[in-house]
Every structure is written in structure tokens, then in C-alpha cells.
Amino acid sequence: MKNYKYLIIGGGTTAGYAAAEFVEQNIGQGELCIISAETILPMNRPPLSKEYLKDKSNDDELLINDKQFYMNNGIEVMLKTTAKEVKFAEKKVVVDSGEELGYKKLLIATGSSVIHPGLENENLDNVFYLRNVVHSDKIREAAANAKNVVIIGGGYIGTETAAILKEMGLQVSMVIPEDKLLAKFATPEIGEFFRNLFREKGVDLYFNEEAKGFAGRGKVEKVEMRSGRDLPADLVVVGAGVKPNVSLFKDSNLNINKGIVVDEYCQTNIPDVFAAGDVVEFPDVVFDTIRHVEHWENAFEQGKHAARVMTENFERYNFLPFFFSDVFEYGYEFFGDSSGAKTVLYRGDVKSADFSAWWFDENRLLAAFIMSSRPEEEGKMAREWIQMKTPLDTDKFEDPDVKLDALVLNR
Ligand SMILES: Cc1cc2nc3c(=O)[nH]c(=O)nc-3n(C[C@H](O)[C@H](O)[C@H](O)COP(=O)(O)OP(=O)(O)OC[C@H]3O[C@@H](n4cnc5c(N)ncnc54)[C@H](O)[C@@H]3O)c2cc1C
Structure with a gap:
């Protein structure tokens, strides 16, 4: 039986960025293996419904790391291979060929499937x-x-x-x-x-x-x-939404709610078993709630975070919900969580493509939607204000003559 120090189930976005971070953390040759049901190396999915869908040659941003990266760093990627069973007590994963792979630490990054x-x-x-x-x-x-x-x-x-x-x-x-x-x-x-x-x-x-x-x-x-x-x-x-891929674990004692439950260190309830990306729900330290995210930036950040924790670099996961999308010639970004908001205010002209929307609970900013034509500063400030819970002047917020930094109260 092959044994790995680090084993990842799932060859998507989380796995790709986790692999890059494992290398940053100087793991040794032959220590990491990725079991992936995919036909191609770990990839970014956003282009699949955007530029790559239009033209196959727009594939520059598809692969997270090229083939050479895995070869040079002695990382085994088992493509077209599905994990069929995890024997947590024995620290083994059984794949569809019947082969068993041993691990010291396991990262579950099985992502989502379409509904x-x-x-x-x-x-x-x-x-x-x-x-x-x-x-x-x-x-x-x-x-x-x-x-x-x-x-x-x-x-x-x-x-x-x-x-x-x-x-x-x-x-x-x-x-x-x-x-x-x-x-x-x-x-x-x-x-x-x-x-x-x-x-x-x-x-x-x-x-x-x-x-x-x-x-x-x-x-x-x-x-x-x-x-x-x-x-x-x-x-x-x-396009009817996605659901976390947790069926592999349904007969195990892994703690699963909507997704696999992890703490702020990506740890599950089973020792040496970690999980990250679309498949998990994690403590959101900004909104003080349990969060499930099905977007690229969380897969990117949490994949790297899990790899750091697994290589003994302990830090809490501090993630602000975020996603981006493109339609026609426009792009937009969404920061935070608008669900508890009482007011929405706008900057720019909502009738044109040049606007942003800001959700507030009293004078605390909870979320922001920002069209790509808006000044870059808006995205930067949205992130900071939501994360820092900065009190803002909602009376002046929509006034185009008031600069963003003049909207901060109590200074
Ligand atoms: C078409 C498309 C466009 C998107 N565009 C955007 C966007 O514009 N902005 C944005 O923020 N987000 C976007 N997303 C969402 C983003 O891509 C996902 O949040 C991200 O891919 C999640 O990464 P993940 O690694 O957790 O899951 P995935 O990338 O889904 O990877 C999970 C992998 O695990 C594999 N797997 C599952 N079970 C097993 C098993 N038992 N054995 C072996 N392998 C297994 C799967 O085959 C898959 O490769 C998009 C998603 C799609 C599909």
C-alpha cells in the first residue's frame, strides 16, 4: 500500500491552491497525493462559463499549476480516480480500482455537484x-x-x-x-x-x-x-444551483450538516482530517455565524489555509464572503452578507452600469455590490468597512460629492 504524509480527495480549485501552498511550505518529494475524479489537472472553474465557453483557446487561466509543477515537486495526481471509501480509523482511502492509499493527514476537497x-x-x-x-x-x-x-x-x-x-x-x-x-x-x-x-x-x-x-x-x-x-x-x-459532495461520508462519523463541519482551522471532528472549499461549513468570524460558500475566492483562500494548518502553521481562518461574476462587457463583485440589512443605499447611477449598492444595518455596512466601472477604491473600502465594522454616515452616503473616506464616523 502506498502511504502519503498528505492526501487530498478532490482535484478542483481547493486542491490546486492547497497543492501550491504545500509546496510553499516546503513539503518533501512524494509526500503529497491528489485523488481526482477529473480528466484534467486541478483548475479554476470561472472561465468554464465565460471566456473558455466561448473559445477553447482561452484556456490560460484554467490550470492552477501546470504539469511540470506537479512533476518537479514530486506530487502525484491520480486523475480519473474516484475515492470510494474512507477508512478513518485505519487512515486509508479506497479508490475505484480497489487500491488503498494510506495517509497521515487527509484534506477533503470534494466540492459541489450540480442540483x-x-x-x-x-x-x-x-x-x-x-x-x-x-x-x-x-x-x-x-x-x-x-x-x-x-x-x-x-x-x-x-x-x-x-x-x-x-x-x-x-x-x-x-x-x-x-x-x-x-x-x-x-x-x-x-x-x-x-x-x-x-x-x-x-x-x-x-x-x-x-x-x-x-x-x-x-x-x-x-x-x-x-x-x-x-x-x-x-x-x-x-443552472439550478449546487450541493456539497458529502455522500462518500454518509455512513461515517464525520460531522456533516449542510456541508462538512470544520472549525476555524479547517479541522473536522476526526483527528488529522481537514476539509475546505465548497464542501464545508465554517465559522465566519466577521459575521459571527456558520457559513457555507460556493465561490472561487473561498476555495482559493481556504485551500491555502488548510495546507498551512496541515503543515503546522496554525492561524484562524478569517474570510469575508466574496464572489465575482461577468456578464456581457460588465463585471461585478459582491462582498459580505446582505441578509440582516435594513437599508440599501446606492452610489453612482443605478440606471446605468456605473453604480454600486451598499447594505446597512443602522450605520454598519453588511454587504456591497460593485460594478466593475466603479472606482477601485470602493471594493477596497467595502472589504475593510465590513470587516472592521466601521460606523458610516448613511445620511451622506449617496452624495457623489462626498468622498468615501469622509463617510467614516467617529474619527
Ligand atoms: C462554470 C462555473 C463557473 C464559476 N464561476 C465562478 C465565478 O465567476 N465566481 C466565483 O466566485 N465562483 C465561481 N464558480 C464557483 C467556484 O468555481 C467553486 O466555488 C470552486 O470551484 C470550488 O472549489 P472546490 O475545490 O471546493 O470544488 P470543485 O472545484 O468542484 O472541486 C471538487 C473536485 O472534487 C472531485 N471529487 C468529488 N468527489 C470525489 C471523489 N469521491 N473522488 C475523487 N474526486 C472527487 C470533483 O470531481 C472535483 O474535481 C464557478 C463554478 C462553475 C462550475
């Missing part, structure tokens, strides 16, 4: 979900011969793929169960901005509509909605 919302006939050709590079390649290939695209869902994956497929010249419709796009965080004003943007770009939006399923002979021909309306479709992408 299949029970749509009828989803096995028809040209109905896709998007999580990995193979899916992105298949959608691009299908798009080359498609005319009518229907996107199910108005969240990040839905809006990003709709924008790219529209830019590729296809007729795009979106079926959105909510009354606005990006309903998880969008205020009525933000919702209106995105609705206008997508309509101006020629995307047909069907709000308050739910897909029931698909019909076609072998290949999808139409999307059937619960309202009775049908939409013609020769390509469908479903």
Missing part, C-alpha cells in the same frame, strides 16, 4: 448542466450547430452562459422562477438593471416561470413550462 431539479426527459441530447471542462466543451460544440438556446435558471451560471451564448450569435431565452435575475442578492433596482441589460442584448426573459421538462425525438426540441407555455430549443443549459 438536478427533477426535470422530465433531461437525458435528451443537448440538455446540459455545467460543472467541469467536459461540460463546457460539449456546450460549445453543441452551440456551433444550434439556433435556439434556453437557459433554465437566472443565477450566476444562468446569466453567464446566457450572455456568452448570446455573444456567440444564438437566440437565447431564459426561464427564471423568480421575478428578477440574480434573485439571491438583487434588490429591485439591481434586478431592473440586469433585466434591461439582458433585454437590450436581445435575450428573451421569462420571469416567474418554471420548467417542467423537455420534449424531443432523441434530441431536445422544446422546453415545457409549468404554465403550459413551450419554448423551442435545440440547446438547453440548466
Whole structure:
């Protein structure tokens, strides 16, 4: 049986950045192995619904570390290999070939899988979900011969793929169960901005509509909605959210709630077993709550953090919820958690793409949504103010003549 000092299950974003950090921490040759169900080396997923979806040659940012990195540092990456069982008491992982791998310390980074919302006939050709590079390649290939695209869902994956497929010249419709796009965080004003943007770009939006399923002979021909309306479709992408990959551990004594429960050092309830990325829920020290995040920056930061802790560099994980997205020529960033907010204030012009939205509880900033056209300083200050709980002058907040640093109270 092969034995490793460090073993990672999962070859996605968390695993890739953890591997980079293990090397930073000077681990020895042959000490780290990654078990990955993927066909390619650990990667960044954001390009899969953006520039890489449009053009396969836009793959510069896909791989986190190149092949040479793993070879030079003596890291074994077992691609197309699935962990089938973890024998925690014996410190062993069994993979699909039946081989057993021993570890001293284990990092679980199994990420998320797409949610299949029970749509009828989803096995028809040209109905896709998007999580990995193979899916992105298949959608691009299908798009080359498609005319009518229907996107199910108005969240990040839905809006990003709709924008790219529209830019590729296809007729795009979106079926959105909510009354606005990006309903998880969008205020009525933000919702209106995105609705206008997508309509101006020629995307047909069907709000308050739910897909029931698909019909076609072998290949999808139409999307059937619960309202009775049908939409013609020769390509469908479903973006209905993701769920943590925890089924491997269902018969174990690993503490799992929505995700694997870890402390601020990425430690699970089992000694020498750590977890990070989309698969965990962790103590959020900024909002003093338990947090589950399904976004890139957490995978990046927490993967590195786990590797530091596993190499005996103890520090608490201090992460401010954050994500970014791009649609058409615009990008945006979201900081914090708007759920406890009482007021939303805006800077810039909400009717244009040049605005930012700021969520407050009294004069404490909880969250900020910032379009990429805004001054860079806004993102920097949003991060700092939310993290430091800086009291701000909400009366003057929307005044364009008042500079950001003049909004801080009690100085
Ligand atoms: C198309 C797309 C676009 C995105 N765009 C953005 C964006 O713009 N902004 C943003 O903030 N976030 C974005 N995200 C989210 C971000 O990519 C994820 O949060 C991040 O990938 C999570 O990293 P992870 O390592 O935890 O999980 P993953 O990257 O999903 O990696 C988990 C890996 O574990 C493997 N695995 C699971 N079980 C096993 C097993 N038993 N054995 C072996 N391997 C296993 C899986 O195959 C997978 O490779 C996007 C995600 C997708 C899919």
C-alpha cells in the first residue's frame, strides 16, 4: 500500500491552491497525493462559463499549476480516480480500482455537484448542466450547430452562459422562477438593471416561470413550462444551483450538516482530517455565524489555509464572503452578507452600469455590490468597512460629492 504524509480527495480549485501552498511550505518529494475524479489537472472553474465557453483557446487561466509543477515537486495526481471509501480509523482511502492509499493527514476537497431539479426527459441530447471542462466543451460544440438556446435558471451560471451564448450569435431565452435575475442578492433596482441589460442584448426573459421538462425525438426540441407555455430549443443549459459532495461520508462519523463541519482551522471532528472549499461549513468570524460558500475566492483562500494548518502553521481562518461574476462587457463583485440589512443605499447611477449598492444595518455596512466601472477604491473600502465594522454616515452616503473616506464616523 502506498502511504502519503498528505492526501487530498478532490482535484478542483481547493486542491490546486492547497497543492501550491504545500509546496510553499516546503513539503518533501512524494509526500503529497491528489485523488481526482477529473480528466484534467486541478483548475479554476470561472472561465468554464465565460471566456473558455466561448473559445477553447482561452484556456490560460484554467490550470492552477501546470504539469511540470506537479512533476518537479514530486506530487502525484491520480486523475480519473474516484475515492470510494474512507477508512478513518485505519487512515486509508479506497479508490475505484480497489487500491488503498494510506495517509497521515487527509484534506477533503470534494466540492459541489450540480442540483438536478427533477426535470422530465433531461437525458435528451443537448440538455446540459455545467460543472467541469467536459461540460463546457460539449456546450460549445453543441452551440456551433444550434439556433435556439434556453437557459433554465437566472443565477450566476444562468446569466453567464446566457450572455456568452448570446455573444456567440444564438437566440437565447431564459426561464427564471423568480421575478428578477440574480434573485439571491438583487434588490429591485439591481434586478431592473440586469433585466434591461439582458433585454437590450436581445435575450428573451421569462420571469416567474418554471420548467417542467423537455420534449424531443432523441434530441431536445422544446422546453415545457409549468404554465403550459413551450419554448423551442435545440440547446438547453440548466443552472439550478449546487450541493456539497458529502455522500462518500454518509455512513461515517464525520460531522456533516449542510456541508462538512470544520472549525476555524479547517479541522473536522476526526483527528488529522481537514476539509475546505465548497464542501464545508465554517465559522465566519466577521459575521459571527456558520457559513457555507460556493465561490472561487473561498476555495482559493481556504485551500491555502488548510495546507498551512496541515503543515503546522496554525492561524484562524478569517474570510469575508466574496464572489465575482461577468456578464456581457460588465463585471461585478459582491462582498459580505446582505441578509440582516435594513437599508440599501446606492452610489453612482443605478440606471446605468456605473453604480454600486451598499447594505446597512443602522450605520454598519453588511454587504456591497460593485460594478466593475466603479472606482477601485470602493471594493477596497467595502472589504475593510465590513470587516472592521466601521460606523458610516448613511445620511451622506449617496452624495457623489462626498468622498468615501469622509463617510467614516467617529474619527
Ligand atoms: C462554470 C462555473 C463557473 C464559476 N464561476 C465562478 C465565478 O465567476 N465566481 C466565483 O466566485 N465562483 C465561481 N464558480 C464557483 C467556484 O468555481 C467553486 O466555488 C470552486 O470551484 C470550488 O472549489 P472546490 O475545490 O471546493 O470544488 P470543485 O472545484 O468542484 O472541486 C471538487 C473536485 O472534487 C472531485 N471529487 C468529488 N468527489 C470525489 C471523489 N469521491 N473522488 C475523487 N474526486 C472527487 C470533483 O470531481 C472535483 O474535481 C464557478 C463554478 C462553475 C462550475
